Amino acid sequence: MEARWSAAVRLVVLVRTWALVSGQVRYSVPEEAKVGTVVGRLSQELGVEAGDAEARRLRVVWQGRRASVEVSGASGALVVSSRLDREELCGKSAPCSLRLELLLERPLRVFYVELEVTDINDNAPRFPVNEEAFNVAESSLSGSRFPLEGASDADIGANAQLSYTLSSSEHFRLDHQRNDDLSDSLALVLAKPLDREMVTVHRLVLTATDGGRPSLTGTMELVITVVDANDNAPQFNQSVYKIKVLEGSEVGSLLITLSATDLDEGSNSDIMYLFSRRVAAQAKEMFSIDENKGELKLQGKLDYEEMDNYEITIEARDKGTPPLSGHCKVVLEVLDVNDNAPEVWVTSLSVPVPEDASVGTVVALLSVSDRDSGANGRVQCSVWPTSPFGLESRFAGSYSLVVREALDRERVSEYEVEVRAEDGGKPSLRARRGVRVPVSDVNDNAPSFSQAVYTVLARENNAAGAELARLWARDPDEAGNGRVSYSLWEGVAGAPWSGGGWRPASSYVSVDAESGRLWAVQPLDYEELQVLQFEVRAVDAGEPPLVGNATVQLFVVDENDNAPVLLPTADGGAGLVPFAGGVGGSSVEGASGSESETLWAWAAWGSPAGQVVAKIRAVDADSGYNAWLRYEVWEPRGKSPFRVGLYSGEVSTARALEEADGPRQRLVIVVRDHGEPSRSATATLSVSLVEGGEAALAAAGSSSSSVSGVVLPAEGGAAVGAASASANVWLVVAICAVSSLLVLALVLYGAARWAPRAAVLSGPAPATLVCASEVGSWSYSQRQSRSLCVAEGAGKSDLMVFTPNLPPPPPGPVAEHGSVGNALSPSPLASSVSVLVKQLSAAARPISHSSRTLFWGMMISSDVTRRCVNGGGRIRAGG
Template sequence: MVCVVTVQRPKRYVSVLFVFCGVWSVALSVTRYSIPEEMEEGSVVANLATDLGFDVRGLSQREVKLDIIHSKKYLEINKHTGELYILEKIDREYLCPMKLEVYAPCLLKLDVILKNPLRIFNVELEITDINDNAPHFRRDRMELDISESASPGETFSLTNAVDPDVRTNSMKTYYLSENEHFSIEIQSGSDGAKYGGLVLKKGLDREEQAVHNLILTAVDGGIPARSGTASIIVRVLDTNDNAPQFDRQIYTVNITENSPIQTLVLKLNATDLDEGSNAEIEYSFTLYTSEKTQEVFSLNPNTGEIKVKGVIDFEETKMFEMHIQAKDKGSYPLSGQCKVLLFVNDVNDNYPEITIKSFQGTIKENVAMGTVLAVISISDRDSGDNGHVDLLINEHLPFALNKSSEGYFTLVVSETLDRETVSEYDITFKVTDRGTPPLYDNETLVLQLLDVNDNAPLFPKSFYTIHVMENNAPGSLLSSVTAFDPDLHENQYLVYFIVEKEICNISISMLFSINPEDGNLYALKTFDYEREKEFLFHIEARDSGAPPLSSDVTVHIIIIDQNDNTPVIVSPWRAQGSVLEEVIPRSTDKGYLISKVIAIDADSVQNSRITYQFLQITDATLFSLDQYNGEIRTMRMFSYRDPRHHRLVIVAKDNGDPELSATVTIKLSTVEHVIKVFSETTEFPLEYDIFSDLNLYLLIGLGSVSFLLLITILVIIVLKCQKPKPAKPTPPCRNSVISQRNSTIADSTLVSSDAYWYSLFLAETRKGKVVVRQPVPKGAGYMVSSLPRSTGLTETSESTASTLQVGN
């Protein structure tokens, strides 16, 4: 579809031509306008917004740009009205100098580029000629020597007039001043130029008139017409009746462009039948040969050799025309003329050109496939295969080239992009022609990918196990739980927090805290292994993208036991700070069980293993102490030399580092007879036994027994009256010995996981007997219960004892 709009202006007009109004891809079809040259600056050519169909209100935001190809910036676009106006006067003769080729319109090629979204409109502006130049001769004075023997009808070449205007405004005809001997003959050259030849109408008589003064007028075809004049002076010479003749009137030669200097093009040959100086020939270019041709080729005046002396460029001139005359050296020289036509053969001497019309240097990594990144135009000044150009990009890139129109390509996204894999692409465009050898050029563009939040934070491990020693300081650093996010900027900034949950009705956030910036995990309280042994919760890392992405990790806190509990001696029981007194008969045998020391430790495993040692002993040969079960036995029988009173200090030490210990002091008194003795440890209490072994010292024995009985009664009374010190309250849910300690350890159950307490024991207290029972099921611990003194140890009494069981 073709649309033409003509706008009348004073003495001028503007033609608007739309060619192929449809749009194909990014580059639009060509829109052509036609204006005369020399329009005033500021003159409006057309309204591009109206003609091309885009909204004027969005021009400032869309960054409209006018790109003039291979020329100065003669025009500009008004970004407020969309009008295309003249920025600088356009001289058609300067912009499109006249060449030898057939007339072609003078076109100014423009690209109108709009962004957001990207659109390109191809505009051609045809500059039409006006008659602003008058014809002028290259020589204002022409002198001709014509022999009087010249025959009527002979033609003499004259300097032609040139007019830089074209077509109807160019050179049209010549007029010769009135005379009876000469007339003007007008000829047209291959480039349309008008040449005038002086024709002899009537024979000359030098004796009648030796000089003829003529005026030659050149007139163009403009309205109004313009003209120029030159004077012709004809001198009549004496007879030289034979003129040189060329063997051919027209020579046709093919020459390759860029031929080296001094390359022989053609050797002319002209002959003259005269003799002497009238037969000596000199070659020269006539005035019909253009100055451009004479700059490129040289003519030897003596030999007639035509050689290359300048650069031959096919893209500038495809054909040269030479007019050559051969003139003899007679007194009245005669000349002959010929025409040489040189056709230039193209070689691949121009590199292909690549022009980036538009390019987005940065895009988001999640851009849709098919998005246009750049618009590229390619060209080559050569012709044929030498001017056929192919465009390629480097391989293994997620981009593709699509041809949008002749000489235009678009670069589009062809695969999914990932900034975390490749953050920057170097895209090299390579243009290659099809000449032999081919020529190529390239240009590299750098494309950067902008990050989007498409990666969730990633922890290096899915499960963290953190060991914490009990009795830690509140606020101590436990570990650093950090994640990694390959995104950038705010998409990479991570915030850490603990996923809220409750443990034993206590919020996890009251036990632990995490630094939201670096993932450092802190303990908010001091942990006690005897109360809590492990915690299991989740930590979540969340980035700052929009929308944010997150991931979590499981954290397992394991509390490590520390030797922080001192062993407690529960048997034989004695008031704090007091000394335990025991009475044994001196007649005991070897291996007699004097007492059994039992200590418990609230710690676990190695820290709760108790060993017993004598700290002080009056006679190391008399008593032995089992380091594992705490049994004190006699190593031999008493002799009369042994003292009656012994002091034993036993220390119970745990297996921790550093080790903790407790001591008990036992004072042993030996008597001949005792009222009460203990058998070896059993689950049943021993009944009182009265020894009646009468001997010769019966009176002494009865007295001693009475005395010891009195002492025993006094000691019991004193112990009854003594008020025990209150014990510290035991924390709730603590895996330790629970005792009110108001008067005794009665009505309490002592639990320990130590295997050394597997045996049974019985110890006397002020209120009853202490019994260590068998281990509870599955090794959960051992129970120590108290019984009243008056109650016998039976199955029934065992069930009535107060018992507290705490599992490991």
Template sequence: MRTKLPTWRTLSWWHPFFLLWSTIDAQTRYSIPEELKPGAVVGNIAKDLGLVVSELYRRDLRITSEAGKQFFNVDLGKGELVVADRIDREDLCGQRASCLLPLELVINNPLQLHRIEIEILDTNDNSPVFTTKEKVVKIAELVNPGARFPLEAAQDPDVGINSVRSYLLNKNEHFKLSVKNQKDGRKTPELVLEKPLDRERLPVHNLILTAVDGGDPVRSGTSDITVIVLDNNDNAPQFERNVYEANVSENVTPGSEVLRVKATDQDEGLNGEIEYFFAELTADLIMSLFDIESSTGSIIVKGVLDRENNALHRFDVTAKDKGNPEMDGHCSVEVRVTDINDNIPEIIVTSLTSPVPEDSVLGTVIALISAKDPDSGENGKVTLTVSSDSPFKLNPSVSNHYSLVTNGKLDRETYSHYNVKISAADSGKPALRSDKTILVELLDTNDNAPVFSQNSYNVYLKENGVPGSILFSVSASDLDSGENAKISYSILDSKVHDVSVSSYVYMNSENGSIYSMHSFDYEKLKVFEIHVQAKDQGSPSLSSNATVHVFILDQNDNAPAVIYPSSAALGSLSHQRMPRSAKAGHLVTKVTAVDADSGHNAWISYRLAEATDASLFTVSLYTGEVRTKRAVSEQDDSSQRLILEIKDDGEPLQSATVTVSILLEDALHEPISELRHHKASEPSKKTGRITLYLILSLASVSVLSLLTFVILAVKCMRNSRSSGSCCCMRRSDSDDYKNPNRNLQIQLNTDGPIKYVEVLGGDMMSQSQSFRSCMSPMSEYSDFTLIKPSSTTDFKEVISVLDASLPDSTWTFESQQVKELQLCPETVFLAKLRARYERCSRPREDL
């Protein structure tokens, strides 16, 4: 019968002893009594384990129990371990002397494991109980004093001092009580006959057996004993031993004999014939596992023994004779079950941290693992191992506990997860094994920068495009995942002609598309660079750069521009003079034009569109030279008018025209009367004087140029015969020229029947001058012409146009010459123009 439980107030004197803790083998132990109310404080684990109370929430502290049911909680605000549910020691531990409830305290960030043992102390909350409330004992009247008769022992779930301490028998004149102490500490009562019985006087004796425990307050239980006095059959069976012991393996085959009990009876006949039985109130478990042969007393295995469930089986055997009345004797049997290695080790994952950051340092705790094997001794000793091909290892902890930690570098981009195989093996023979696979996923960290598909890109863009059109799209990839792989694109600040590149283009930050801000002009900008950057969204973010080279492609958007003859001074007409003695092939003039475009768009051709007399003149298709087709006759008009059309080779075609007025003269001293639309009948004296001066000046310059040419040509041919027909005079350190900007270039050219030499000279302070001497082997005299370019021409701009339209190989010699002589822009212009002329004058099939 269960009595009222003591309150916490009545147990207050236990408190100083129960709430003690100690660290044993890296374990913390608390002792508390059973039946504490929920909310009772067990101990301050934060203080005892050296934890910071304010960090318990963040570190996600939790408790796991091997008992399955959660009996305790942690007050994270105070760091105290408190009782969460009713604890009944008898339900948890039964009759075991020590009742330990193991707990595992798991703390994350970083992962830690603390093992805590709660010792549940017994309280006297159970009274001794007899299974049988009324016991009948039959004793023959002739039994001698001193005979002993076993009685049923009382059961008390409490342990230690709270269990059964003594038995009491009510006062009577025939019997007394004897208590036998068993090896396991149990106390068994026996009824001892003190005075002979007389059936005729008193056939029935009523006794009361009381069991008392040692608790405070004391608890007790009673059983009624009825002794019946029998007539005759004066000897009861006697066993050879009071206790029979045997060891049997748990894998014993059913039907095997465990042991044999033996009893003797001094009577004869039926009074001496003995049969063996299990004692009354034998547990059903014993009846299912064992059987007894009534005639021989052999104890036989009936069911399957399992040491892990019950290592020791105790029961009583009764031997009865066949007398009238029958007499019986009693003995105890103890069967110990020996262990075999019949249990496979069990792997228990107590805590697992997944996913794990890929940049975790060596030794980072991933999981807490324990092993359990119900076998005993070496059969229950378990060793855990981890697969060697994974970057993890096991560190042993306490009581078959291990921590799975990192043992190598983790890379999510190589392996996004690991299937870690944990193997458990016991030390039995043969050893038993088990495996468990743990999935460990890796958490991405931003350890990879975006990578462009190319380090540099080449973009070819036609000029005059529509503003806002897409130029190009770059793309980058990132091996990371999530936010770490999200890429944004941007243009790094740089300069193009001292202007920020962002003024030319802008970029879509999401897809890497580059758009134009305005239309591009090839003649102003031929190539520029865009430095782009790809940056991820990680923390900290990573980036990489690439270069986009934008090449502007030329379109035919410029018409040819006439450089010579210049029409700025005299309007739209160019006036030339020509002697009437000119033969066929005579070079009248040379029209020179340039095109700011490049390539085919800058290939120029010349055509005679209109002429006063088309039979007299012809124009070279590629050189622009105007020559006579036949000899001039007296019948030809003295004033000839030519319209030349200049076209490029682009699509669509661009063209320009120039009008050349030619005056046929009998001699060079004749006045240029064709400057007017009609001839003057009588030139004035002033006009004739100016004409004379001009003729004299031209003659002087021509003679001087001719002499200079002859001297330089002879000197050049002597020093450098291998130089061909072209010879240049340049300044060097040993030259006597003091003006570094002076340049004199002599070009000997052969064009059909016309041989001419160009003498170019110029400096920074004066206009460039070109002296051309044309000598024809077809005639008896040579022509010497002085050409002076217009001072209004922007030579630097024209040079840049020529530079763009000429191949590199065409300008190699001239550019080298410019570097060595530091020529003025006008001189560079003339040299480049000559190179352009030579290129364009070649037949089309040679280009």
């Protein structure tokens, strides 16, 4: 093979050399040869050395064309320098020869080379268009021809010889004929009648194949549209359409888009959508349909409670001639939406409800409904807020509002009951109905005072009709059931008074029936009445009436309306207890309008300082500070040899008595109380200065007629001793008698204390106690710490008063005055004891001063059933 190829090359070179010598060289190269392909060896054909070709500048000159070949300077060969396209260079001409000029300089020479570009099958057949469309009537007959345009091929010769094929089709075939001028005649022949409703468009592929090796092909698509004839009526894809729509949907909402198909086309398939003639007018008002699009829209407000379903017949009509129609039915179901809130009605109301209504009492009948259905219409009811009322379901949609708990009008007089209804929708809707339930009053509350015991302080000598206090009882009931009237309840007790007997509380105080104002019927006198206890009743006007009670303790507050009074002596003298002299009387002018008494006493010369000469006795019918007395020497104001005890009233020597003091000393003594303003009494004491023996005889003589006894000086002790021994016997007898009476009094008091008490106690409580003390002080206090209230001042829990040290009261004008008698003997029992003691005391006159004080202290304790501690000055009243 190689030997043959070498021989051929040598032959070509020989021919080229001969041609070049003759003046022209011919080369042949196939189109589309690669760049660098050697077309011919010019240096050998021209006899030029390979190295000289570049030195002599051998090159190719094209005639008006772009050079596609060139001379290689290194080898002197003619090579392809760019793409050679025969169709571009020569088109359909054959053969395709290119004339080249070879220019050789040094020396200049020109050679001609003819280059033939040979064809290769590098171009496929091409149709004028890629797709050809045409219409064929559905009614066309078999054998109908439809001409086609053939393909072209840029190649020449066998590479351009074309053959045609048609894709498989039962309705069409290809008719290919070659004309005398070697042109092709193509036609599409209808082999079978068309049915547009079966196949609307037929797509066929026409293929052209050239004769090259290998062959190339080109294709064209034939789109054959079958022209319709109106031979089909519109058809819906469903005969019945079922749709569900929520009630309350917005107007204009698209419900469904209906689609009917018509196998025809064009105007034959143009469909109009219409309501059938059988559709009710109500549906036509509620819905609308688009004629062209078949859109069924809502044009009214759907209400499930009015209509829950609709049946609409729709007609689809084409525009063919004659027009054909198809029908379908739209069944529209309206879905319930929870758009109706429950409704609550009060069908019956029984008010007001009495507060004593029993549990289960029906107050109101309620009716509940909801127009929705299903869960949206299921209603649950409740009562709000939590109240003594509840709901009971009688049957579906009916409830009873009943009393569940006991009512109390005084706590809540009216209820605003809210009945709440809630359906089962999502979200749920609610309804409310307020029911006002007033509660009528029943007289179930008795009047109640703000405090069980009222403590009232009233000053004595107040005017008749003066307001002492205001009592107020609260009755939470209303109208007549809460209208309170006040009255003073006397009961069975009263109050003793100084005139004897018992007086009812109404003789002292009265209560206004409407206002509860407590006022004094008459001026109060502390010396007559210290404590008044009674009860006030408050009665309402209900049926039956209810009663409330309150105890009032009225304490009369003492005023300084009594001046001090000198106590009398047995012989008619006033206010002197002689210690060293006798007693006599004459008058001098007193103070504060009280009578003044002249008293006599004796004192021995040489008596030391502090020797008691006499004792002034006075008493004040008032109490407390008003009865607390003090003694002062009014005259002489200079240096007197005598002085008086400020609170004891004892007149004693201020210094040793001398003869220079004269035979007689006259003293004016003022007795004052501590009241505001203070009151006073005066006493004139005439003291005779005598020898010691004369003073003892005078004292012994006067003691036999003195009611209080005499304390003699030391020189007269023997004479007094015998009298004291006799007096001690009587003292023992008196003490035993008083002790027996004291035990009896205590027993009687305990029995009275624990016996059933009357409903109202009215009487004075003994508030003045006399205790032997140096300053004559005493106090009154309550066992329980009570608040003492007066109208014009603040309360205080304790009251302390003072009174002078009192000796036993002898009968006389002072007892008739009532001050001491009332203070120390408030009971008949005490009066009896006092009479007995006075008789014993008359028989035992020569009793010492200290023994006498103890004796009267025991008597007073028996009278008031209290314990008096000698010298203490303060006790707690038993109340």
